[in-house]
Amino acid sequence: MASSNGTVQATTRTVRFRIERSDGPGRGTRWEIFDVPVASGGEGSGSANVISCLQWIAAHPVTVEGRETTPITFDCGCLEEVCGACTMVINGKVRQACSCLIDDYAPNEGDEITLEAMSKFPTVKDLFVDRTRLFNDLKRIKGWVPIDGSYNLGAGPRETPDTQQVRYKLSECMSCGCCLEACPQYTLEVEPSGKGFVGAAVISQARYFNEHGTGSTLKKDRLDVMSGVGGVSDCGNAQNCAKACPKEIPLTESIAAIGRSTTFHRIKQFFSGK
Amino acid sequence: MSGSDRQRVLVVGGGLAGLAATIRIAEAGIPVDLFSLVPVKRSHSVCAQGGINACNEVARQQGYSEYEHFDETVYGGDFLQHQPPVYEMAHWAPKVIDLLDRMGVPFNRTAEGQRQLRLFGGSLYKRTHFAGATTGQQLMYALDEQVRRYEAEGRVNKYEFWEFLRPVIDEDGRTQGIIAQDMRTMQIRGFRGDAVVMATGGCGLVFGKSTNSVMCTGAAAARCYKLGVQYGNPEFVQVHPTAIPGADKLRLMSESARGEGGRVWVPAKKNSSGQWEPHPNSGMDPRQVPQDERWYILEEKYPAYGNIVPRDIATREIFSACMDGFGVGGGNMVYLDLTHKSPEFLETRLGGIMEIYRKFVGEDPVEVPMKIFPGVHYSMGGLWTRYSADADYARVKGGSMAFDLDREWDPDERPACGLDPEATDNMMTNVDGLYAFGEVNYQYHGANRLGANALLSCIFDGLFCGQGVVKYVQGRSSSPAAEVSAAIFERGERDEEEIVRRLIDSSGGENAYDIGRELGEEMTAASTVVKSGGRLESALVRLGELRARYDKLSLADTGMWTNQNLSYSRAVGDMLLIADAVLRGGLNRKESRGSHYREDFPTRDDANYLKTTVATYNTGTGQADISLEDVEIGLVEPRLRTYGAVESGEKEEEKATAGASGA
Numbered sequence: 001m002a003s004s005n006g007t008v009q010a011t012t013r014t015v016r017f018r019i020e021r022s023d024g025p026g027r028g029t030r031w032e033i034f035d036v037p038v039a040s041g042g043e044g045s046g047s048a049n050v051i052s053c054l055q056w057i058a059a060h061p062v063t064v065e066g067r068e069t070t071p072i073t074f075d076c077g078c079l080e081e082v083c084g085a086c087t088m089v090i091n092g093k094v095r096q097a098c099s100c101l102i103d104d105y106a107p108n109e110g111d112e113i114t115l116e117a118m119s120k121f122p123t124v125k126d127l128f129v130d131r132t133r134l135f136n137d138l139k140r141i142k143g144w145v146p147i148d149g150s151y152n153l154g155a156g157p158r159e160t161p162d163t164q165q166v167r168y169k170l171s172e173c174m175s176c177g178c179c180l181e182a183c184p185q186y187t188l189e190v191e192p193s194g195k196g197f198v199g200a201a202v203i204s205q206a207r208y209f210n211e212h213g214t215g216s217t218l219k220k221d222r223l224d225v226m227s228g229v230g231g232v233s234d235c236g237n238a239q240n241c242a243k244a245c246p247k248e249i250p251l252t253e254s255i256a257a258i259g260r261s262t263t264f265h266r267i268k269q270f271f272s273g274k
Numbered sequence: 275m276s277g278s279d280r281q282r283v284l285v286v287g288g289g290l291a292g293l294a295a296t297i298r299i300a301e302a303g304i305p306v307d308l309f310s311l312v313p314v315k316r317s318h319s320v321c322a323q324g325g326i327n328a329c330n331e332v333a334r335q336q337g338y339s340e341y342e343h344f345d346e347t348v349y350g351g352d353f354l355q356h357q358p359p360v361y362e363m364a365h366w367a368p369k370v371i372d373l374l375d376r377m378g379v380p381f382n383r384t385a386e387g388q389r390q391l392r393l394f395g396g397s398l399y400k401r402t403h404f405a406g407a408t409t410g411q412q413l414m415y416a417l418d419e420q421v422r423r424y425e426a427e428g429r430v431n432k433y434e435f436w437e438f439l440r441p442v443i444d445e446d447g448r449t450q451g452i453i454a455q456d457m458r459t460m461q462i463r464g465f466r467g468d469a470v471v472m473a474t475g476g477c478g479l480v481f482g483k484s485t486n487s488v489m490c491t492g493a494a495a496a497r498c499y500k501l502g503v504q505y506g507n508p509e510f511v512q513v514h515p516t517a518i519p520g521a522d523k524l525r526l527m528s529e530s531a532r533g534e535g536g537r538v539w540v541p542a543k544k545n546s547s548g549q550w551e552p553h554p555n556s557g558m559d560p561r562q563v564p565q566d567e568r569w570y571i572l573e574e575k576y577p578a579y580g581n582i583v584p585r586d587i588a589t590r591e592i593f594s595a596c597m598d599g600f601g602v603g604g605g606n607m608v609y610l611d612l613t614h615k616s617p618e619f620l621e622t623r624l625g626g627i628m629e630i631y632r633k634f635v636g637e638d639p640v641e642v643p644m645k646i647f648p649g650v651h652y653s654m655g656g657l658w659t660r661y662s663a664d665a666d667y668a669r670v671k672g673g674s675m676a677f678d679l680d681r682e683w684d685p686d687e688r689p690a691c692g693l694d695p696e697a698t699d700n701m702m703t704n705v706d707g708l709y710a711f712g713e714v715n716y717q718y719h720g721a722n723r724l725g726a727n728a729l730l731s732c733i734f735d736g737l738f739c740g741q742g743v744v745k746y747v748q749g750r751s752s753s754p755a756a757e758v759s760a761a762i763f764e765r766g767e768r769d770e771e772e773i774v775r776r777l778i779d780s781s782g783g784e785n786a787y788d789i790g791r792e793l794g795e796e797m798t799a800a801s802t803v804v805k806s807g808g809r810l811e812s813a814l815v816r817l818g819e820l821r822a823r824y825d826k827l828s829l830a831d832t833g834m835w836t837n838q839n840l841s842y843s844r845a846v847g848d849m850l851l852i853a854d855a856v857l858r859g860g861l862n863r864k865e866s867r868g869s870h871y872r873e874d875f876p877t878r879d880d881a882n883y884l885k886t887t888v889a890t891y892n893t894g895t896g897q898a899d900i901s902l903e904d905v906e907i908g909l910v911e912p913r914l915r916t917y918g919a920v921e922s923g924e925k926e927e928e929k930a931t932a933g934a935s936g937a
Contacts, residue, residue, distance in 0.1 A: 023833075023835065024835050024836070039521070047520075047521060048521040048522075049520070049521065049522060051522045052520075052521035052522035055522060055787070058787050058830075058839070058842075059785055059787035059788055059791070061830045061831075068830070069830075070830050070831035070833070070839065071830055071831055071838065071839050073836055073838050074838075075312075076488055077312055077316045077317075077318070077487045077488060077489065078316075078318065078320060078321050078487045079487065079488065079520075079522055079523045079525075080321065080523070080525045080526075080630055080634070081630070081633065082320045082321060082408060082411050082626075083312075083316040083317075083318075083320050083321075083487065084315075084316060085312060085313075085316045098522070099633045099634065101634070101636075104636075124458055124836050125458075125835060125836040128836060131313070135313060135315070135422070138419075138422060139422055139425070139426045142423075142426075143419055143422065144419035144420055144422060144423040145376070145377055145378040145416075145419065145420075146423070147373075147376045147377055147420070149301055150297050150298055150301055150373060150420075150737060152369040152372065152373065153372075153376065154372055154376075155372045155375050155376070155389075156372070156375035156376035156377070156378065158383075158386075158387035158388070159380075159383055159387055160383065160387050161382075161383045161384070161385060161387075164380050164381070164382060164383045165622070167378075167380040168380040168382075168405060168406055168412075171380050171405075171412055171415060172408065172411070174315070174316075174320070174411070175313075175315055209378070212378045214376065214378065215378055
């Protein structure tokens with residue numbers, strides 16, 4: 001249907017992909033290089049992105065040396081940067097592959113694009129990593145509003161437009177892991193102990209739930225986690241997270257806010273003995 | 275351990291419908307195993323943008339009601355729905371919104387802190403609740419968080435990156451579980467379940483490029499269909515009027531853009547007799563096109579609804595304008611213009627889609643009109659399901675299908691509800707114990723879905739029909755799936771391993787990605803906005819060729835560790851089956867209704883086709899056998915569906931003035 005706009009004749013150029021591959025956990029890595037023809041000059045958004053190039057390679061899995069190989073394994077979903085699945089390291093920078101337009105990244109004939117798996121999560125295969133730890137950390141901080149069940153009990157708490165705008169921004173976090181990849185304190189754990197640094201995404205989610213009327217009833221539990229091992233004090237203030245976030249979530253603000261709450265929480269604990 | 279202690283429900287799919295079902299069933303104390311191709315938080319429901327419909331106090335005080343919501347949905351669907359489920363859903367909608375609100379969904383707010391509302395397609399009242407332009411994502415996250423809570427409490431087990439391969443149905447026709455595959459280790463194994471809920475979404479990938487996510491192949495539905503589960507209304511596939519073309523997919527530009535005032539236009543000039551003609555310089559900078567050279571296609575033809583006519587109508591108007599040479603620059607594109615709105619307004623109401631447009635097109639819709647074209651978006655059809663109408667609904671009907679349609683219903687006489695909440699078969703397929711919820715369920719939307727009703731139908735299915743699943747499971751506590759002989763599971767595992775082995779061993783030289791792409795191109799060309807008998811016939815011939823080529827695949831990756839090549843190749847085989855049902859359903863339906871437009875039969879034919887298409891897989895021919903089944907009309911009589919189009923002579927003015935002044 002909307003496959004081409006039919007107005008501007010597209011031309012084709014070649015983009016070279018250097019892709020770091022791995023057959024599985026602990027199986028080492030190797031590089032493979034592919035030349036991918038890319039249509040350019042098309043008006044509108046008909047232009048290619050990293051996903052469409054990986055799809056092209058899947059249909060033509062032959063390296064530049066002419067050697068037949070397997071399609072690249074990678075994670076992807078919505079292809080419009082709302083699901084977070086296709087996060088990878090592109091030309092050294094972590095981001096979603098779907099919104100990485102080839103015209104921006106490799107505008108000229110022969111330009112090169114390098115793809116690597118995120119390094120802070122265990123590799124499953126090629127560019128596909130296992131981000132279970134991130135979801136487990138959301139359990140650690142009790143990342144939910146503790147409602148009294150799903151029966152009809154009327155509306156939730158009212159909210160000012162200002163609070164809604166703050167919470168909406170935080171709620172856009174798609175658990176992609178960009179902030180964690182960019183963070184010097186967040187490290188790959190081979191044997192997950194469950195006590196590593198939770199990182200900016202999870203700290204920001206703790207703030208998100210603490211900001212909600214009903215969600216705040218678990219504030220104490222969340223601040224216990226935040227003041228413990230792997231909590232907010234592990235943050236080294238490098239501030240890479242906010243720069244890496246594709247949704248421009250104010251992660252450093254969230255870290256500061258949770259840092260303050262945690263301090264009050266500790267003082268209160270000290271004086272009350274609880 | 276007693277039988278009931280070992281009972282559990284398997285939910286396949288972790289989008290809105292699957293998560294809502296999981297919450298309802300786990301809350302009732304029955305453990306749930308939740309299967310998903312992706313971490314559930316990344317399910318396709320996150321792509322929904324515009325909002326979720328429900329009657330609300332502001333609209334109610336202007337004359338709107340749950341009944342109006344029901345009526346709009348049926349009118350929007352061109353009367354093809356069974357009406358009792360739609361009636362029930364519309365009445366549940368306000369409760370669904372309240373629940374989401376309690377879960378913490380950041381709905382946009384008014385100055386007073388109330389939930390804000392917007393206009394949406396097919397309604398003249400503001401009854402759409404929203405969270406920016408990422409409502410689906412926000413709703414998904416709220417349900418995902420509640421499921422995570424149950425997971426932490428041990429009531430839910432997630433099997434993420436697991437692929438559903440088939441339902442396990444015993445010799446008596448009862449569902450006992452599923453066979454699934456771990457897409458990392460490639461292990462195939464059976465899971466026992468006292469009921470199975472399919473919540474696996476739509477099949478956009480059958481059309482190649484669509485607004486759907488990559489996992490929306492329809493394969494899970496096809497795997498049920500292949501084993502005897504019937505498929506309803508396959509030919510009804512919604513083409514959304516406003517998507518942006520891309521090399522890998524079509525990206526949705528939400529209907530909320532028009533609900534918030536977006537205007538669809540093309541450059542054009544009026545000739546001496548006052549008729550619009552294509553603009554000689556239609557590729558010029560849109561900002562330089564004078565007002566009298568802008569043809570507002572929808573506003574001119576549908577003065578009451580304007581840009582918020584339902585999707586099937588907007589799509590056909592945009593499509594035919596482009597076919598008539600009015601497209602921007604002579605191509606397949608029209609303008610969707612928001613530049614008359616303030617940047618602040620656009621950021622708060624539509625930020626999510628503005629960002630998508632900026633990122634993927636590189637232009638700012640605040641400054642320049644967006645360029646859009648229709649794209650395949652949603653499947654009204656899906657697995658065929660049954661339901662039990664409520665006794666009160668039957669009372670109003672006089673207990674028979676022969677309804678007094680001429681009667682004016684007094685609001686007080688209307689039934690309290692549409693479905694029987696005690697029934698165990700609401701949204702159960704023709705296979706005992708196998709349910710279909712959400713987009714994979716063919717109910718609610720008829721021949722065309724109204725915008726912002728999908729999120730509602732998904733959550734409604736999970737919450738309301740999830741209760742039926744609980745009752746069904748409780749009803750079989752003396753014969754739980756845990757006690758069924760292992761043989762049927764072992765047989766299912768063996769059959770699936772055999773399918774894998776055949777794919778791995780095949781060496782015919784054909785590439786599944788090529789077949790998938792060619793299938794999509796053919797389906798898009800033959801079976802989307804405009805169809806004809808001849809074109810559908812030729813598509814079936816082409817499909818036959820593709821199926822023959824599919825039997826000669828060679829996989830580039832034959833390894834048994836995280837083999838996505840295998841997974842996709844297997845799904846292409848299933849997509850070919852869905853495509854067959856879509857084409858045969860469309861060929862059989864010799865009329866035009868909702869999204870299904872046949873240029874050889876351009877009018878609606880209630881006498882012959884006010885009926886559900888039921889596709890049954892024929893294991894002998896490998897094709898769909900098509901039959902028709904009566905639609906349960908209920909309260910709303912089929913009427914002319916014009917949306918007050920100028921040439922129809924119908925007026926919709928009274929309603930227009932009532933709704934337009936709303937909050």
